[in-house]
Amino acid sequence: MGPPSEEVQKQWRDKLVGKKIVDSPSDHPEHFSTQDLPQGPQAHRVIAPGNMYTQDFRPERMNVHVDDDGFCTHIRFG
Secondary structure: OOOOHHHHHHHHHHHOHHHHHHHOOOOOEEEEHHOOOOOOOOEEEEEOOOOOOOOOOOOOOOOEOOOOOEEEEEEEEE
């Protein structure tokens, strides 16, 4: 399976960058629940500063990078 289309990647960037990533649904518009991220094997992972993670390349996997406060700074696929 390959990476999502450029349009899908842009949609995810628009949805996530600048939002706080939380574990459960929230009524706050600046928050985004991990339950609303792509699900399934290797579908997504949230990477915080200092977290260890594997360097394996999975084009379909969305890597959500957050800052120390849990706000999304950028996303990458792979």
